[in-house]
Amino acid sequence: MxxxxxxxxxxxxxxxxxxxxxxxxxxxxxxxxxxxxxxxxxxxxxxxxxxxxxxxxxxxxxxxxxxxxxxxxxxxxxxxxxxxxxxxxxxxxxxxxxxxxxxxxxxxxxxxxxxxxxxxxxxxxxxxxxxxxxxxxxxxxxxxxxxxxxxxxxxxxxxxxxxxxxxxxxxxxxxxxxxxxxxxxxxxxxxxxxxxxxxxxxxxxxxxxxxxxxxxxxxxxxxxxxxxxxxxxxxxxxPAADPATRPPRRVRTELVPLTAVTAMAVLIGYVAVAEMTTRARNLIFGGVVIAVLVATRVLLGLRDGRRMMDGLHDHQAELERLAMTDALTGLANRPRFVSVLTERLAAHRPATVLLIDVDDFKMVNDTMGPALGDQLLYQVAQRLQENSAAQELPARLGGDEFAVLLDVEEVTSAEEAAGRILQALAEPFRVGEHQLLAHASLGVAIAGPGDSADEVLRNADIAMYAAKEGGKAAWIRFEPRMRQDVVNHARLGSELHNAIIRRELFLLYQPVFDIVTGRLHGVEALVRWKHPTRGFVSPGDFIPVAERSGLIVPLGSWVLREACEQLARWQREHGAGAIKAINVNVAVRQLREPGFVDEVAAVLSETGLLPQNLVLEVTESSVADGRQVRETLHALHEMGVRLALDDFGTGSSSLSLLRAFPVDVLKLDKSFVDGIADGEDRGRLAVAAAVAQLAEYLQLSAVAEGIESEAQLERLRSMGYRLGQGFFMSKPLPADEAGALMGAPATVASGFGLH
The missing domain is CATH 1.20.1070 (Rhopdopsin 7-helix transmembrane proteins)
Known part of the structure; x- marks a missing residue:
């Protein structure tokens, strides 16, 4: 040029x-x-x-x-x-x-x-x-x-x-x-x-x-x-103009032949004046006038038709805009986002998807109501709009899930954009009279050669869930190995479904001792899986799969019934020497089920147990899940079932939960037990001692988890802990070996020789 x-x-x-x-x-x-x-x-x-x-x-x-x-x-x-x-x-x-x-x-x-x-x-x-x-x-x-x-x-x-x-x-x-x-x-x-x-x-x-x-x-x-x-x-x-908002090109192509006709009429008139007789001239003039009138009439008809078509086009454009826009936030919706992403991939242009999910939005929606929840989503959308460049497309895909389409393919640029978005969302939101923090988990997926829009979105979704599993309020970039992990999880989920049906699962029982007298106080039921070809599958592998797939509900129901039936057998076999209660872990998905309280009542009735014979262990994150979970926990407590707060001290709101949660037992997390024996970790010592004093003040039972040495046991005992469990005292045992401890005298049990 x-x-x-x-x-x-x-x-x-x-x-x-x-x-x-x-x-x-x-x-x-x-x-x-x-x-x-x-x-x-x-x-x-x-x-x-x-x-x-x-x-x-x-x-x-x-x-x-x-x-x-x-x-x-x-x-x-x-x-x-x-x-x-x-x-x-x-x-x-x-x-x-x-x-x-x-x-x-x-x-x-x-x-x-x-x-x-x-x-x-x-x-x-x-x-x-x-x-x-x-x-x-x-x-x-x-x-x-x-x-x-x-x-x-x-x-x-x-x-x-x-x-x-x-x-x-x-x-x-x-x-x-x-x-x-x-x-x-x-x-x-x-x-x-x-x-x-x-x-x-x-x-x-x-x-x-x-x-x-x-x-x-x-x-x-x-x-x-x-x-x-x-x-x-x-x-x-x-960036390509959005088809829904692009103004149409108003090119009047019908004027081309009309201009030619007009030019010829002028030429004929000129020739008639210059070269023809009066009679021929009048005839020519008449024909020209008729042609001009007909052309004018056609032009007016075309103008009316064009005006009508413009109205239809404007109406169609408005309908397309509404069909491609999220009604609540005004951002692009999923169809428009997928359409733009598909066009960009078809044109071999760079494309990166940031998939954003608001952390714990369900709790906000349940506790503050859907109206305030909608206001929060609207403000999240505005924050995304303000922090997106002109060539980026923010969208709301549905619920509390958002996305931003970037026109980059460099890893550094994509990661910088992810950090920018998360930093923008980390600032508090003013919703009504409330100041709310709405952290988000974000997945980054860079489109590769031959990727479709569905594949890029699926990759971003996989990365986003990995960010949630990693602790939330973070971003993770998709890597190909993650897809294989998802495939492995899906395959393991299918095998776990069959394992529940084929009774490949069994329970072990982790003893809980009175660390002062050495007597067996209770047991915690732990599920294990012996796969016919894989062998023993770690709970750390199949429990997350069960929670993600929803199999945790039938799995938890089986564990609850099996544990209660086992306690009933021990009571029949050992009478007064049997333990008084059995601990069963409950997942948040179970607590969300509307019929969970009735299920617990039915199991207790069918096995002949009393509500106080059952201790349900829940995590801090479960308690903070929302209104439905809180109502379920209060109903269980009113029934007489005892509730234990597992992994206590690891959450960000442990003390505040004690006011709203009907807790009976505090279980000190293993992370605070590790390292307290030498006395050098003052932070862990302080937390462990504070939990013991808090439990005593609130008249709760305190259980120390993960005791692995005699020095730890002595330090916890000196702090005032009465109950403890861990490999130093005993590993998880089959039902018959755990039952044998119930008849053992305190002098034998106090030796803790089963580890």
Missing amino acids: LVAAATTLAVAVWLVVRDPQAVVLGYVWGPAAMVAAAFSLQRIGSMVVLPRVVRAFWRQLGHAAVILALSCGAALALANNNAGMSLYVAVPMLTGMFWTMTAFLRLPFGDRTPLGWARVLLDLATVAVAGGLLFWYVVLSSAPSGTGLATRAAAGTVGVAGLLCLTVIGQAAGRADGPIDPLALRLLTVAPMVAVALAVLLIAGNDFSRLLISVGGSPLVALSFASAAYQQRRAFGR
Whole structure:
């Protein structure tokens, strides 16, 4: 483009300081400019990231520029002959213009049916006939007497070809969603305008105007070609306009044949006045008036039809906008997000998806009501909108799940965007009269070669859940190994489902001792799985799978019933020597079940146990899950079932839970027991001592978990702990071995020789 602009400027300078004896210096710039334009067009036509139809269009224009360069070369060779428009110049020029027209006709514009093609051909024929007659009668008749017939015929043909090119470009510009940038199309109209001007000035112009268009036309056409290619490249670098909001191109293509008819009416009137008899003149005038009236009537009808179609288009655009917009937040919805992502992947453009899920939104919705929950979602959407760049697309996919589409593929840029979004969401939200923190978990997925929109979204979803499992309020970038982990989890979930049916699961019982007397106080039921081919499967592997798949509900029901039945058998076998209660872990998914309280009551009734014979262990995160869980826990407590707060001290709101949660037992987490024996970790010592004092003050039972050495046992005993469990005293035992401890005297049990 710079070369074409420089040659155009050089021609302008030469025209000012020209030497009549060195005309060839004016023509030398045309071939150079056209070669530069051909290079520019071929370069953008080879960009593989562009759609195929766009690449083909610009490549064909590049071929046309090469042909026009040959015409410029012929004009340079004949510059000193003063031969007008030679056939050596006209033939390649007309060939290049024809090749340009076919490039536009290959674009997907208008109606591609036979009827649509017939309309296009009729428009072209109308313009060709009208233009031919105008050039023949008006322009050619004004040619100087010395102008040769070949020059006049060639110039007239070039002029008609220019008018046809303008018509074809108008047809291409009439498509609202055309693949070529509209400004690039307008720049390309310079070329046919130059052709028409060349035809007129070569025939009817003076010597200077003919020289001006002869030497300046080619660089100007080359500049229009190169500028259009540059504009198309810039348009590709910008984010694509949303089809739902893109204003339609209002190109009145029906004016082309009407303009031709009007021009012919004026010409006929002129001929009638100048050359015909009065009778013939009156007849001609009558026909012209009728033609003008009919044309005016058609134009008015077209105007009404256009107005109606514009209204329909506006209505359709509004419906499409509503269909592609989330009603609550005003962001793009899932269909629009998937559509834009699909288009970007089809065009081989960079794409990265950030999938965002608001952490613990269900608790906010349950405790504060759906109205405030909606306000929070709206403010999250506004925060995403404010912190997204112009080329990024934020969207609400549904519920509390959001997404942002980035036009990057670099890992660093994607991770920086993820950190920026999480930092923006970490600021407190003002919702009504409340200040709320709404942290989020975020998954990053960078589109790879051949990925579909569904695959990219699925990858982002996998990464987002990995971020949640890693502790929430964080982001994780998807890696291919994660997909295999998901496949393995799904396979393990299927096998776990079969294991529940085939009774491959069994329980072990972790003894809980009175660490002062050494007697067995109770047991905690722990589920284990012996796979027929894998062998023993770790609970750390299959419990998360059960929670994610929902199998934790039937699994937990089986554990509850099996543990209660075992306690009933021990009571029958050992009588007063049997333990008084059994501990069973309960997942939050079980507590959310509406019928869980009735299920517990039914199991106790069927096994003959009393509510105080059952201790249900729940985690701090379960207690804070929401209103449904709290109501379930209160109902269980009112029934008489004892509740234990497991892993106490690891959460962020342990003390506040004691006020709202009907707790009976505090179980000090193993992380506070580790390292307290040597007395160097003052933080762990302080927490362990505080929990013991708190339990005593609130009249709760305190149990220390994970005791692995005698030194730890002695330190905990000195702090006031009465109950403890861990491998130092005993590993988890089968039912018969755990039952044997119930009949053992305290002196045997106090030796803790089972570890």
